[in-house]
Amino acid sequence: MKTGLDFLLAAKRCEIDGLQRLAFTATLVDVTARLVHGLQRERGLTNLYLGSQGRSFAEARAAQVAASRQVEAEWRAQFERVDAGTAQAGHGARLFSRIAYVLQGLDGLDALRAQLDDRAWDTARATEAYVHLVAALLAVVFEAADSASDPEVSRRLVALFNFMQGKEFAGQERAAGAALFAQGQADAAGQQRLLHLIESQERCLELFESFAPTSARALWTAPHTSAPLAELERLRRVLYTATHGAALKPELSQTWFDVCSARMDAMKLVEDRLTADLRALCGEKIAHAQAELATYGALAAQPAPDPLSFYLAPADASAAAPPVGAQGFGLPLDRSVLELVHDQARRLQAMADELEAVRASLNERRIVERAKGLLMAHRQLSEPEAHKTLRQMAMNQNRRLVDVAEALLSMAEVLPPR
């Protein structure tokens, strides 16, 4: 017959399982971040190649395609290892579904590249194709962040997800700016799009800063990381102060591209730090939980306490207990199973509450997704079209994407039924 102690131990083992899953998740996120980085570079070089009518950047692009293929193989190998044991019911199904979607994109990547080799697609269309694949990859990271069972790990995954999303906006800004310079004259629509990308980027980076650990924040604001920003801000000013139709120097296209790229490479270093720290954190937490498990196990040898103690005022017992989270490595062995169960329940509850609070920050994205779903259902739009529509509404109304999405959802009742 299983005892209270057995379940106390089972709860701890469950926590350890969850942490081990998170350690593996950190590996998955790391390889995803690297694949995204490769695809972003490939997108940038492809745009330069297309912009030069195929006269330049063919070699650099080919080298990057080879590099992307290598990371893709790594990505596939890592995700090959994802199984039902990695995942949890609700989250698991969503994670698998996101992976299935990415694989559809990866399977079509070589066909896409062949189109681009032949310059059959223009810059805008090429950009959209890569944006679509990167978005599918970011959705995998989003599910990982959403499924974390430990609030501290969850905070870091949320920081990382927002940083990756911010970096992707930076990549789109690079493409939009390069296109503006390349066409040689300013146009209001392009400028507006650029401003919108900068704004979205800053919003993501704010969220990163509010969730990231000090080490990653420090790296992000360190001089060598933020160096490209001054030059970028100067070029941004050139772009958005030009009046509609004013001439832009096409040769600045390359400068712009290089500055943006330097910034994105610096961002990649911050991502690397975040994923390395994440894995280290999971490792520490697992070691700590295993040490606690060992201490609990020793309790089995203890004499049984008063069976009535559950019904006696537990005040005396818990008043002496250390506050939640403050207890150190290795518990004093003079504590009863009842006290430990009390503490464990309290600690798990506190963790669940904190987790709920961290996950709330992911709601913003959820609201946008919900609004997109609404547009897709009511206007028979595809997902990218719905996203574009929403983005366009936000730009036209000069409001944040999430505000437009919320407004749209609140009008949902007024819309005709599907």
Next chain:
Amino acid sequence: MKTGLDFLLAAKRCEIDGLQRLAFTATLVDVTARLVHGLQRERGLTNLYLGSQGRSFAEARAAQVAASRQVEAEWRAQFERVDAGTAQAGHGARLFSRIAYVLQGLDGLDALRAQLDDRAWDTARATEAYVHLVAALLAVVFEAADSASDPEVSRRLVALFNFMQGKEFAGQERAAGAALFAQGQADAAGQQRLLHLIESQERCLELFESFAPTSARALWTAPHTSAPLAELERLRRVLYTATHGAALKPELSQTWFDVCSARMDAMKLVEDRLTADLRALCGEKIAHAQAELATYGALAAQPAPDPLSFYLAPADASAAAPPVGAQGFGLPLDRSVLELVHDQARRLQAMADELEAVRASLNERRIVERAKGLLMAHRQLSEPEAHKTLRQMAMNQNRRLVDVAEALLSMAEVLPPR
């Protein structure tokens, strides 16, 4: 190498696993509801036994103790089967921890009964002891409701949890009212406590009604179920219209007890219906998902679609797709994996959103728990003391428990650090 289809299938299998876990959860909740019912009866009969100075009800109480012991054995046997496979990381740890706590209470139950045989504890103390154990059992049901991965199942678990909680308030009302009648005169504190229990009960039943399926709601409002209510309302009126110190007929104690008991037995029937429906629902959902899985499997034989389709405007594909949730049993085989992945992702997202909305209703309880935790930490109170304090504040201020809890939490920053 795993393909998109493999992950599409894996996502579906993950859903099925989740549903199978939920079917088992329904069994756990059912036996928990029966144990709670047995303990509530035992508490009632123990109070009558203590109230009669041990002169009556000894036999009925002994019979109920034997019955409770039998359900307890069943409960232990069912929970013996709970393992890491049943549970999911975060929720699993919490569920195990709750079970460990219940076992501490069950292990002390015979020692408690021995105290009560000898009438060493008074009615109030005996009631509190059983209240404490029932609360621990309800916390198990709460975790089950909170961990459901399917929104429809989750709705029913939320309905069931609230109904069980409402029934427990009804049981506490029975004890409080019986004590008032037995003491032969009204007192303001007892009356206030009674009103508070009625209010809490109604709040739970409202939540039950907003989440329960029609069948259970219909049973709850059916004439034979609600029959005891008229007599109960009459007796409630007798109790709360009496001025402080006014005489009450002690012989009404038994009538009150019988009417309350009849009502609780009727409530048990509703619980039985809810758990039976829940199991049937899980069974249907599993069958449906398995049929879908079989249909998906047949897709593997299909010729590969255009690899570029991921990057082509998916508008044409999804415009033809049926709206989320509207697709029937067995999918048309002329749909591509990409379309199915699209649909699956959309459906899972819609489910996640709905689940989030259902779980939000559990937040009320979470807020109360958080406020209790705050009181425990800052005033060095035990859990029951913290609950009592909160309840007392709510009664004194004539506000709902959750409002007092929220007010308390919002003052948290002002409190001195622990």
